Structure formats: structure tokens, C-alpha cells
Amino acid sequence: MTRKALFLDRDGVVNVDIGYLHTSRECVFNDDIFELVSAANRAGYAVVLVTNQAGIGRGYFTVDQFQALSAWMLGEFENRHARIDRVYYCPHHPEFGLGEYKQACNCRKPQPGMFEQARVELDLDMEGSLMIGDKPSDLHAAQRAGVAHRFLLAAAGEHDLEMSGSLGTRIDRLTELLDWFGHDSLRESRCQSDAAKQVTSDVISAARP
Numbered sequence: 728m729t730r731k732a733l734f735l736d737r738d739g740v741v742n743v744d745i746g747y748l749h750t751s752r753e754c755v756f757n758d759d760i761f762e763l764v765s766a767a768n769r770a771g772y773a774v775v776l777v778t779n780q781a782g783i784g785r786g787y788f789t790v791d792q793f794q795a796l797s798a799w800m801l802g803e804f805e806n807r808h809a810r811i812d813r814v815y816y817c818p819h820h821p822e823f824g825l826g827e828y829k830q831a832c833n834c835r836k837p838q839p840g841m842f843e844q845a846r847v848e849l850d851l852d853m854e855g856s857l858m859i860g861d862k863p864s865d866l867h868a869a870q871r872a873g874v875a876h877r878f879l880l881a882a883a884g885e886h887d888l889e890m891s892g893s894l895g896t897r898i899d900r901l902t903e904l905l906d907w908f909g910h911d912s913l914r915e916s917r918c919q920s921d922a923a924k925q926v927t928s929d930v931i932s933a934a935r936p
């Protein structure tokens with residue numbers, strides 16, 4: 728069954744972006760993220776993280792550290808009755824990646840690879856899906872993958888020069904999108920509950936050798 732998705736960037740949307748976050752001790756969640764994800768869950772949306780993690784390629788932290796932090800974060804969501812269904816990450820960097828991580832891949836945003844992998848694996852309806860990022864490159868990636876609704880979580884004035892109206896809509900707070908999941912949520916959660924059961928929380932690399 729084709730599902731809609733709420734795509735989320737991680738650093739700057741799910742948590743405060745401190746630069747190369749890799750320990751739970753340093754993780755501060757953004758206000759309202761749990762409420763928003765919970766609303767998306769109830770409305771039957773798949774919730775998918777798509778995150779550039781060049782810190783892996785640069786050698787700042789390991790895949791294992793990233794996976795451990797992701798598992799911890801997913802648990803924090805579960806504790807608050809919210810569920811992130813999948814995590815896709817890009818470990819590459821075209822210039823500063825070490826060894827195999829140095830490549831101009833198709834998964835690093837603004838390339839659309841992570842979105843496209845999610846579309847295939849989760850059978851997603853991109854026209855009905857939305858993406859929230861904190862950089863224009865997040866929205867460019869979503870646009871290239873056909874995600875119809877795109878939002879930039881950023882202070883007024885920030886990124887104004889890089890943002891055309893067709894790229895997306897700027898929002899100040901995540902709560903501005905709660906209404907998105909308010910309509911018909913009961914009906915949708917009923918007819919999509921079977922599909923929801925089959926989706927397990929999992930962490931998947933978008934990296935393809």
C-alpha cells in the first residue's frame with residue numbers, strides 16, 4: 728500500500744545542530760518534534776529521517792557510533808509515544824571523505840538518493856509527502872525526488888537569498904505543521920494501520936558501494 732511520508736532532516740530539525748553530533752550526552756531535541764512525529768504517526772504517515780553524516784567519512788566518528796546514537800534517539804521517541812520508522816544516512820563527502828568515503832555520491836543532499844531509496848523500500852507516495860529541513864539543500868534534494876511539500880525551519884532572514892518560493896515555505900516552529908496531520912487522521916490511521924505494523928524501526932545506510 729502506498730503511504731505518504733514525513734521526511735525529516737536530523738541536525739537542526741530533530742535536534743539542535745551543534746556540528747557533528749555523535750553522542751547522546753550532547754543531544755538536545757528540538758521543541759515540538761515529538762508532538763509532530765506523534766501526529767504524523769497517528770495520521771498514518773511513514774516518518775523517515777534523511778541525514779548527511781559526513782562526519783563518518785571525515786573520520787570524526789564511526790558508523791557504529793552513529794548507529795548507537797540513532798538507536799538511542801529512536802528509543803527516546805518511543806518513550807514519548809512517537810515513532811521514527813527509518814533512518815537513512817549518507818556517510819560520504821566529495822572532498823574530505825577518507826578512502827571509500829570520498830566520492831560524489833547520489834545520496835548526499837542536495838542529491839535525491841536517500842529519498843529515492845525510501846520511496847522504493849517503503850512504497851511512498853511522494854506527491855502526498857512532506858519534507859522539513861533547515862537548509863535549502865534539504866529542500867532541493869526533496870524537490871528532485873518529487874516530494875511535493877517542502878518546509879524550511881529557519882529564522883526569518885536566514886537563507887532568504889537561497890530560497891525561491893517554489894523551493895518551499897519557511898516556518899518558525901514545527902508546531903505550525905501540526906494542522907497538516909489533523910485532517911482525516913482517524914480515517915487514515917484506520918486504513919493504514921496494517922501497513923504501519925509491517926514497518927519496523929530500522930537504521931539503514933543509503934550508501935551503495
Ligand SMILES: [Mg+2]
Pocket residue numbers: 736737738739740744860861862
Ligand atoms: Mg540540518
Ligand SMILES: [Zn+2]
Pocket residue numbers: 817818819832833834835934
Ligand atoms: Zn552519500
